Amino acid sequence: MSDAGALAVGAILAVPALAALLLALLPDDRTAARLNMGAALATLGCALVLFTRRPGAGAFLIVDDLNVVFIVLNTFVGFTTSVFSASYIAHELETGRLTPAYLRFYHAMYQTLMFAMNLALLSNNIGLMWVAVELATLTTVLMVGIYRTPAALEAAWKYFILGSVGIALALFGTILVYLAARASVGEGLDAMAWNVLVERAAGFDPALLNLAFVFLLLGYGTKVGLVPLHAWLPDAHAEGPTPISAVLSGLLLNVALFAVLRFKTIMSANPGALAPGPLMVSLGLLSVLFAAFMLYRRQDIKRLFAYSSIEHMGIITFAFGMGGPLANFAGLLHMTLHSLTKSAIFYCVGHIAQVKGTQRMSEIRGLTVSHPALGWSLVLGAVAIAGLPPMGLFMSEFLVVTSTFARQPVLAVLLGLSLLVALGALLLRVNGLAFGEPDGVAHASRVSYVPVFAHFALVLVAGVWLPPALVAWFQHVASLLS
Amino acid sequence: MMDRLALDVAHLFAGGLVLVSFMLLYQDRMTGLVNNFALHAVVVSLSVAWQAYIQDAPHLYITAAIALGVKAFVIPLALHRIILRLGIHRTIEPVVGIGLTMLAGIGLVALAIMVMLPITAQAGTLAREDLAFALSVILLGLLMMVSRRNAVSQVIGFMSIENGLILAATGAKGMPLVVEISVAFSILVALIVIGIFLFRIRERFETVDVHALHEHRGEQP
Numbered sequence: 143m144s145d146a147g148a149l150a151v152g153a154i155l156a157v158p159a160l161a162a163l164l165l166a167l168l169p170d171d172r173t174a175a176r177l178n179m180g181a182a183l184a185t186l187g188c189a190l191v192l193f194t195r196r197p198g199a200g201a202f203l204i205v206d207d208l209n210v211v212f213i214v215l216n217t218f219v220g221f222t223t224s225v226f227s228a229s230y231i232a233h234e235l236e237t238g239r240l241t242p243a244y245l246r247f248y249h250a251m252y253q254t255l256m257f258a259m260n261l262a263l264l265s266n267n268i269g270l271m272w273v274a275v276e277l278a279t280l281t282t283v284l285m286v287g288i289y290r291t292p293a294a295l296e297a298a299w300k301y302f303i304l305g306s307v308g309i310a311l312a313l314f315g316t317i318l319v320y321l322a323a324r325a326s327v328g329e330g331l332d333a334m335a336w337n338v339l340v341e342r343a344a345g346f347d348p349a350l351l352n353l354a355f356v357f358l359l360l361g362y363g364t365k366v367g368l369v370p371l372h373a374w375l376p377d378a379h380a381e382g383p384t385p386i387s388a389v390l391s392g393l394l395l396n397v398a399l400f401a402v403l404r405f406k407t408i409m410s411a412n413p414g415a416l417a418p419g420p421l422m423v424s425l426g427l428l429s430v431l432f433a434a435f436m437l438y439r440r441q442d443i444k445r446l447f448a449y450s451s452i453e454h455m456g457i458i459t460f461a462f463g464m465g466g467p468l469a470n471f472a473g474l475l476h477m478t479l480h481s482l483t484k485s486a487i488f489y490c491v492g493h494i495a496q497v498k499g500t501q502r503m504s505e506i507r508g509l510t511v512s513h514p515a516l517g518w519s520l521v522l523g524a525v526a527i528a529g530l531p532p533m534g535l536f537m538s539e540f541l542v543v544t545s546t547f548a549r550q551p552v553l554a555v556l557l558g559l560s561l562l563v564a565l566g567a568l569l570l571r572v573n574g575l576a577f578g579e580p581d582g583v584a585h586a587s588r589v590s591y592v593p594v595f596a597h598f599a600l601v602l603v604a605g606v607w608l609p610p611a612l613v614a615w616f617q618h619v620a621s622l623l624s
Numbered sequence: 625m626m627d628r629l630a631l632d633v634a635h636l637f638a639g640g641l642v643l644v645s646f647m648l649l650y651q652d653r654m655t656g657l658v659n660n661f662a663l664h665a666v667v668v669s670l671s672v673a674w675q676a677y678i679q680d681a682p683h684l685y686i687t688a689a690i691a692l693g694v695k696a697f698v699i700p701l702a703l704h705r706i707i708l709r710l711g712i713h714r715t716i717e718p719v720v721g722i723g724l725t726m727l728a729g730i731g732l733v734a735l736a737i738m739v740m741l742p743i744t745a746q747a748g749t750l751a752r753e754d755l756a757f758a759l760s761v762i763l764l765g766l767l768m769m770v771s772r773r774n775a776v777s778q779v780i781g782f783m784s785i786e787n788g789l790i791l792a793a794t795g796a797k798g799m800p801l802v803v804e805i806s807v808a809f810s811i812l813v814a815l816i817v818i819g820i821f822l823f824r825i826r827e828r829f830e831t832v833d834v835h836a837l838h839e840h841r842g843e844q845p
Binding site: 287306307313314318321329349353 | 739740742743744751755758759762766769775778782785786789792793796797798799800801804805808809811812815816819
């Protein structure tokens with residue numbers, strides 16, 4: 143119950159909203175990129191305040207142990223992406239792929255997206271959360287189509303149709319949850335508030351909750367990119383500007399997963415309701431299996447890593463579906479590290495696509511020779527994302543597999559095998575990209591390495607030595623989830 | 625007596641909405657499809673207005689007014705202009721035959737009723753049938769989206785899903801934020817229509833048949 147906490151929560155929402163408004167009006171692109179960075183940094187600062195000072199739950203907004211992790215991750219990656227975006231966009235302007243008018247729109251949409259994601263994470267009301275996720279979908283659709291090439295328009299259209307159907311299903315689920323709650327909580331805002339719902343979930347009608355969860359899992363699961371609802375994801379990643387690919391993979395998928403987790407908590411609190419775990423485990427495992435094999439056939443570098451995102455969201459959903467303190471801990475850790483790693487990879491890939499002038503992998507060779515820093519960063523990123531030691535993802539994947547072994551050996555074997563398949567595909571592809579004789583063009587580009595190395599350093603540190611405070615925090619959150 | 629009548633009228637509107645959803649399924653001309661969608665929107669706004677009256681919830685009149693203004697007038701007019709501009713008033717191009725689609729639709733309505741009625745026993749009579757009807761409208765909208773190739777018909781399918789959701793939300797008595805949600809949804813829909821208009825899919829692809837879009841998939845060798 144502190145004023146500083148309440149102020150921070152307000153600022154996390156107000157800063158991006160105001161920045162979006164300003165950026166929509168600001169014509170100069172240099173200043174706009176700086177303002178974008180400044181706003182993202184200010185939001186990150188406010189998010190850090192929430193660690194120490196936390197306001198009580200209101201009717202619409204709430205800060206609890208679970209969403210603090212997501213908010214800090216969200217604002218941190220949001221800030222580093224804005225740094226990357228500044229150099230990326232400068233190059234796009236020079237090559238004429240984007241005009242200043244579109245750039246203004248891009249920056250305004252970037253901050254609107256940050257606002258929508260923060261709102262979804264902070265909301266204490268399932269209706270408000272739905273509106274926020276919808277706003278986030280809309281802004282990303284607009285940004286995916288920003289290059290206006292036929293491929294970009296198709297990607298935006300596909301994302302738009304699938305995403306809208308997804309959020310429509312999620313809304314129906316939300317209405318059903320309200321109906322389930324109304325009988326025991328009574329009409330009004332309380333029947334849509336998280337903290338009230340979780341507290342009183344034991345008294346809800348289990349049949350209604352079951353049906354609601356199916357709709358919610360399918361609806362928000364579309365946005366998580368779970369197979370078979372993933373069709374929009376590779377296209378949207380490949381055709382939009384790369385900063386957006388980074389934000390999509392690193393953050394928006396997490397926000398959708400966060401929504402699923404919130405509803406899972408309600409389901410678990412009701413003794414009569416269907417166990418949500420098996421559903422999530424099967425969707426997660428299916429995603430991992432499918433994406434691992436699909437990785438082999440990719441020809442486009444951004445699509446390759448988009449499929450890798452499907453794989454990792456599958457692992458995370460699998461871990462949360464297994465439940466229990468250890469699997470939840472592994473899921474949380476994996477989610478955090480995946481966000482950091484995947485966004486850093488997209489920063490590299492964005493610059494690579496700019497210097498080579500193409501995203502086709504067959505036209506990119508020998509990066510470690512022609513562009514040593516970029517090439518080795520990509521190799522490092524691939525090693526990390528494939529789950530090899532010493533990077534942090536090795537530890538979290540190891541935890542997921544071992545915690546599953548103790549309970550469901552067959553599932554663990556399946557998961558382990560598909561992880562190996564994915565590892566093979568990634569190493570094969572990256573070997574072709576990074577080594578050998580360089581060929582093709584090499585444009586000049588100002589590369590910003592700071593965000594890339596900052597992310598990799600964090601992932602490496604997490605793999606070697608996790609700070610005890612962080613472990614304790616994640617363990618606490620994991621126990622809350624189970 | 626009054627309660628009985630109130631329920632009957634609510635069911636009349638909700639059932640009417642399912643019927644109009646079926647009518648959307650068998651349209652074979654673009655103009656007819658858009659006009660039918662306008663009717664869909666009129667029925668949903670009547671339904672919402674009636675709910676506002678019997679639940680004594682004046683804020684729902686706003687939702688009804690939005691549904692009527694935006695979806696019964698503005699969007700159909702815009703769609704008519706798009707259709708004229710693009711010269712596609714005759715082309716519907718269903719993926720499967722209309723007879724099969726109708727049969728599938730009947731199956732979906734039966735499914736919706738069988739799923740919703742048993743589990744909503746506690747939710748009260750009003751919400752109960754309303755939800756079954758709403759789920760039917762949503763499923764029929766989904767069916768329409770998968771059984772049509774044309775971008776404009778897909779959008780109309782999506783908007784009919786949205787109408788079904790509004791029916792469900794207003795049927796859940798006392799649900800907060802309904803107006804906000806319907807506003808957010810209207811923005812989404814408006815944006816799609818503006819999207820078709822601005823991006824002028826035809827200009828780039830010579831057609832609004834979304835199958836033509838697949839030719840531009842990034843990954844064909």
